[in-house]
Amino acid sequence: EAQVTQNPRYLITVTGKKLTVTCSQNMNHEYMSWYRQDPGLGLRQIYYSMNVEVTDKGDVPEGYKVSRKEKRNFPLILESPSPNQTSLYFCASSSGPVSYEQYFGPGTRLTVT
Amino acid sequence: DQQVKQNSPSLSVQEGRISILNCDYTNSMFDYFLWYKKYPAEGPTFLISISSIKDKNEDGRFTVFLNKSAKHLSLHIVPSQPGDSAVYFCAASANDYKLSFGAGTTVTVRA
Numbered sequence: 001e002a003q004v005t006q007n008p009r010y011l012i013t014v015t016g017k018k019l020t021v022t023c024s025q026n027m028n029h030e031y032m033s034w035y036r037q038d039p040g041l042g043l044r045q046i047y048y049s050m051n052v053e054v055t056d057k058g059d060v061p062e063g064y065k066v067s068r069k070e071k072r073n074f075p076l077i078l079e080s081p082s083p084n085q086t087s088l089y090f091c092a093s094s095s096g097p098v099s100y101e102q103y104f105g106p107g108t109r110l111t112v113t
Numbered sequence: 114d115q116q117v118k119q120n121s122p123s124l125s126v127q128e129g130r131i132s133i134l135n136c137d138y139t140n141s142m143f144d145y146f147l148w149y150k151k152y153p154a155e156g157p158t159f160l161i162s163i164s165s166i167k168d169k170n171e172d173g174r175f176t177v178f179l180n181k182s183a184k185h186l187s188l189h190i191v192p193s194q195p196g197d198s199a200v201y202f203c204a205a206s207a208n209d210y211k212l213s214f215g216a217g218t219t220v221t222v223r224a
Contacts, residue, residue, distance in 0.1 A: 004156070031210070041115070042202055042214040043157070050210060058211060090156050097209030099145040099164075104156030 002027045006091050006105035013081060014113055021076045021108050023091030031094045032074040033058070033102070034066065036087040043090065049074055081112040116140045117205050119215035127223050132190040134218050136203030139184065143205040143213075148177060148188050151200045151217070160201070161188070193222045 004025045013019055025032065033048040035058075045058030049068040063085055065077040074093075078085060088109050092102040118137045126132045136146075144165040149157035163170040163177045163186070170177050176189045190197055203215040 033210075033212070035214075040216050042117075042119075042216040043204075044214070045212055048210050056210065059213070092156070098204075098206045098212040099147070099162065099209070101159040101162075102212075104158070106154070106156050 002103070004091055004093055004103050004105035006089075006108050008108060009106065010109045012111045012113065015082055016080050019078050019081060019110075021078075021089060021091075021110070023074045023076065023105060024072050025074075025091075025093040025103070026072065027093060027095070027103065028071065029093035029095050029103075030071070031096060031098075031100075031102075032068065033092045033098075034064070034074070034076050035090045035092065036060065037090065037107075038087050046076070046089075081110075083112050086110060086112050114139075115213075115215070116143075117203055117213045117215040119201075119203055119218050121218050122216070123219045123221070125221045125223060126193050128195060129192045132188075132193045132197065132220055132222070134188040134190075134201050134203070134220070136186045136188075136215055137184060138186075138205050138213075140205070140207060140213070141184070142207035145206045146177070146179060146186050147204045147206075147212075148175075149202045149204060149214075151202065157202060190220075193220075195222050195224060198222045 034046040035043040047066040091105040147162040148160040151157040
């Protein structure tokens with residue numbers, strides 16, 4: 001089954017404790033992206049990757065890091081989480097640019113206390 | 114500052130009637146527009162898209178209209194069905210890799 005998986009689905013952590021949210025797709029897609037969803041703001045793009053070792057900032061990259069060492073994986077790293085990073089996070093992938101259909105993961109609910 | 118705006122947070126419609134969702138944008142460089150649908154506890158799923166060279170695109174019960182001069186697009190769902198109850202996000206792109214979303218409109222279809 002073609003899918004994008006994210007782990008963990010739910011995470012509660014404390015300020016400053018480094019964490020990684022994993023994202024993996026099995027569709028051999030070149031393009032991957034991370035979004036956060038907040039009430040009243042919709043989805044905002046954090047980082048995206050056009051291919052292995054090629055990444056760039058989206059609209060809200062502050063406080064986040066990403067890496068793309070393999071085509072299928074695109075982890076999101078929070079080196080020192082803060083309460084304003086409490087949000088619902090989605091990973092997405094597509095076979096081409098954003099005008100192509102993006103496939104989203106199920107989401108990761110992160111709470112930083 | 115949000116470049117894509119969905120000014121109606123919610124919409125309630127009778128089953129079988131038309132649902133009309135609206136979206137406005139401010140960036141005149143946007144050249145591709147998409148609608149995504151999201152159910153609770155799931156990721157968004159692609160619904161329909163339109164290029165700026167067109168003013169209408171239709172896919173079954175879903176039609177998207179684009180008015181470039183007004184920087185406005187709308188999604189029509191005819192007829193509305195209970196399974197259409199979801200949050201609908203409008204999105205726009207000015208290049209190949211960055212996508213801007215609106216805040217979403219929650220549609221409730223009443224039986």
